[in-house]
Amino acid sequence: MDPDGHQKNKPKPLVSKKPPVLPPFKYVVRDTKGESKDGSDPDRKLVEKYLKEIYDTPRGKEIIDHARADKGFVGIVVIIDYKFQNGESDIDYDDPHIRWNPGYYAPIDTPSGPGRASPRRVFAHELGHALAKDYDYPNNQNGNPGPNVTNNEKPIAGAWGEPPRIRY
Numbered sequence: 510m511d512p513d514g515h516q517k518n519k520p521k522p523l524v525s526k527k528p529p530v531l532p533p534f535k536y537v538v539r540d541t542k543g544e545s546k547d548g549s550d551p552d553r554k555l556v557e558k559y560l561k562e563i564y565d566t567p568r569g570k571e572i573i574d575h576a577r578a579d580k581g582f583v584g585i586v587v588i589i590d591y592k593f594q595n596g597e598s599d600i601d602y603d604d605p606h607i608r609w610n611p612g613y614y615a616p617i618d619t620p621s622g623p624g625r626a627s628p629r630r631v632f633a634h635e636l637g638h639a640l641a642k643d644y645d646y647p648n649n650q651n652g653n654p655g656p657n658v659t660n661n662e663k664p665i666a667g668a669w670g671e672p673p674r675i676r677y
């Protein structure tokens with residue numbers, strides 16, 4: 510402000526940022542008995558929320574934009590599986606699948622000791638497999654995290670302020 514009470518620099522207009530264009534996805538839900546059912550609105554919103562949060566990180570944006578630019582890309586299939594005590598994905602490029610449990614916290618080793626990966630972090634990890642086609646194990650001799658953790662999970666979780674995973 511100057512002494513007259515006027516702002517010297519014009520304030521930026523209060524225009525909201527354009528919402529990210531999310532990749533197309535479809536989803537299937539399996540309940541705790543393993544039965545498939547129609548996804549509910551909260552299930553869809555959760556997938557949208559996590560895709561947005563991933564897209565808001567530089568690495569997340571990169572892998573999603575890269576996948577979307579590929580002519581063979583038709584979308585992501587998210588299998589929401591409430592019984593599954595893990596996460597997994599299918600690396601087939603034309604038809605990337607991830608299977609994921611919104612209630613599952615994966616145990617991880619962090620620099621400050623044992624921790625738990627949040628469900629959104631597990632989602633981001635699986636998306637790394639599905640879209641960037643990075644694996645966990647090619648250089649696994651010492652239990653070091655593989656390319657999927659290093660290239661995708663770490664920068665995305667790091668942008669959220671979450672600690673790195675130091676072993677796999």
Ligand SMILES: [Zn+2]
Nearest residue numbers: 634638645657
């Ligand atoms: Zn993995």
